[in-house]
Amino acid sequence: MTRYKCWLALLVPATLAAHMVSMSTGELKVDGNRAHYELRIPMYEVAHVHEPEHTLLDHIRFKSGGVWGKPSGQSCHDEQGTYVCVADYEFPARVEELTAECTLASVTVPNHVHLLRAYRGDKTDQAVFDLSFTSADILFRPPTAIEIAIKELTAGFMRAAGGLAPLLFLASLALAARSRREVIAFTASLLAAETLACFIVPRIGFPLSPGFIEAAAALTIAYLAFEILLLPNSRSRWLVVGFLGLFQGAYFSVFLAESGYGATGFLCGVAIAELLLIAVFSLILTRFIRVASIPRAVPVAAGLLLTIGLVWFFVRLKA
Secondary structure, three states, X not given: OHHHHHHHHHHHHHHHHOOOOOEEEEEEEEEOOEEEEEEEEEHHHOOOOOOHHHHHHHOEXXXXXXXXXXXXXXXXXXXXXXXXXXXXXXXXXXXXXXXXXXXXXXXXXXXXXXXXXXXXXXEEXXXXXXXXXXXXXXXXXXXXXXXXXXXXXXXXXXXXXXXXXXXXXXXXXXXXXXXXXHHHHHHHHHHHHHHHHHHHHHHOOOOXXXXXXXXXXXXXXXXXXXXXXXXXXXXXXXXXXXXXHHHHHHHHHHHHHHHOOOHHHHHHHHHHHXXXXXXXXXXXXXXXXXXXXXXXXXXXXXXXXXXHHHHHHHHHHHO
């Protein structure tokens, strides 16, 4: 019980400190040797950032010809729940290509994603930044098919593997599986549901707020843990996993809509990440819980996930 409380004390604050959907967007418009940048980020993402009017713009910068752009005209304001920051940059010579550096994840939350779109005349380019990828080249040329595929696969992989909520749900899925056959069935059900959600959500006629998606994701973790505890012999658990997977897929659909990535490459990246993670979680559970015959390990782990999911759900619902 003491060990259970220790894990609870560690995981609950970490979960509440993060957001499943933590995303900002930026537009960079280049004209000659000057560029204008606009950052848009939800207000709840900057609530804990010290002096956001300075800090946010300090964590994104641009370089051309080996020289960092000189910022000026920096300002920020609240625009109906969205924090908007603008800045101008001047370079020594006409901008042909850029290197963008973004470390917003270090001052917001670790799983924060920044989507940057850059324009120079009729040429466009875009880049995605997170805690792992903090630098990107903006080339203002159409990407090759291979470059597009790599970008989409990488983005899907990182979105599936880079957030605490997806990781906890995958851990719950592995815990819920009572055999290798169920692992395969649950995985197939999850992947099908996430794919379906990515095609359904954009067509429902109204946007799903990040708060709703995050609260729903927390509830999926709690419900699957509840299923493990109270219905240990359930034969329809794969249907439950599929239904809950729709809410996990809603997050991916939001990212797809914002980024403009193709669904096929992105979802292939998601599938690769989830297959690897489920295999790892299943191996860990098999080796360290079932083989070692730790008393009541599965119910205790399920109780831990249930508590985390419920606390997270009610906190986000209240917020």
